[in-house]
Amino acid sequence: MSETQETFLSHLIELRSRLVRCLIAVAIAAIPTLYFSAELYDILAQPVIHALPSGSKMIATGVITPFLIPMKIGMMAALLVVLPYVLYEVWAFVAPGLYAHEKRLMLPLVVSSTILFFAGMAFCYFFVFGAVFDFILKFSPKSISVAPDIEAYFNFVLGMFLAFGIAFEIPVVVVVLVATGIVTTDQLREFRGYVIVGIFVVAAVVTPPDVVSQLALAIPMCLLYEIGIIFAQLVEKRRKEEAPGGAP
Template sequence: MANPILPPDHEQESLPEDSFFSHLIELRSRLIKALLCVIAIFAVLCIYPGTGAVYDFVAKPMIDSLPAGNRMIATGVITPFLVPLKVTLLLAFMIGLPYVLYQAWAFIAPGLYRHEKQLAMPLVLSSTLLFFFGMAFCYYVVFHTVFHFIAMVSPESINFAPDIEAYLGFVMTMFLAFGVTFEVPIVVVVLVSTGIVAADKLKAMRGYVIVGAFVVAAIVTPPDVMSQLLLAIPLCLLFELGLFAARFVKVRNLDREEPQE
């Protein structure tokens, strides 16, 4: 006799498959919405202020450090068109990042536990702000200091005129490095709040973190002491900030949490 509570066998077999395809359809919908948002912002930036103005803003720290009369160069045929376009697309993605993260949150939120939802949204917002702060610190402090230092120590026999494509690669690498570096407090808070690592144990590892910070800075930054210090020192300070914030975080016992109905 069939169980009146459960659906027929053929319907039971189709449920997981239907659920899988419904998730794929929703994921596609979320991705399309995020992509359309970035494309719309990109189109607006191309119209105003224009790709040239966007690139000039990104290149301003380098332009200010060049000797009088020097300008950046473009060695490729279409590089003067393509590089400002890439910079504008990157800026469009950064402006649309909150909406992109919202779409990601809307997709994964139904499958989270109650305690995960309470923790996830503040972490998403704070991590986004910290990433922007990292990029701003890199642009306004690091670039200004490093470029002037390089221009100052360059021999007079060298015509210092960087290529715009190489500059774009350097800028994107540094933005990513400092954006990720400013996420350190979030990582510390997550480790402590989930009970993976105790705060006291992280404090005991402070010496290893300092050494690791300088190793990471030596790998991801140019081979000059100034830029390495400007990454390693904030990394250490942000680790201490994470330890301070972890004092106010309640450690959760995940085994006792129940899914939200």
């Protein structure tokens, strides 16, 4: 077996080991989250319940939906609990291929990635959901009774959480691009106009077809892009001050 094949197989074995450790961590975290899955769904449903007319409730149209959806909520909560560990495993897997100055960024990037992802979810839950639901319900005809299905609501919430969580990772992406030398901060400023257009296109695609949710995603993404450039400047300045090169 050639050296290239051995290296490839060793990477596959390492990847499998890290995936198994991540799955074990999720399974352990799922024990308490599944136990309180019904309560977690009640918390998740508060924004839409608050926006619905007094006395209105959500409905379940499927036979096993009242059981299945809370279980999905429990698993999602378990994944969020171990998210820092999962991100650490991802960075640890790619770390051997990085230079010394890039490896020093691993811990700050793991911490900041976790914080920003949770910040995106919190922003969506506490600020966006209420505004979106109020906006949508204002246009509903008075002749109908609004009763959202719990499965449809779960899919909507999951999609919005992922959209805002990933969107809030923009500063990390910008810093990584500069730290690895793919782009410079000057180029990021030159691309600003194209990036803003792309952000609004992405916001229009991943959010519901209402102006409130689209602006609620696009505006923070633009601000986070600028914040990412500021932090990338510090990384770029530090790279220039250090000696060139560095062993992986």
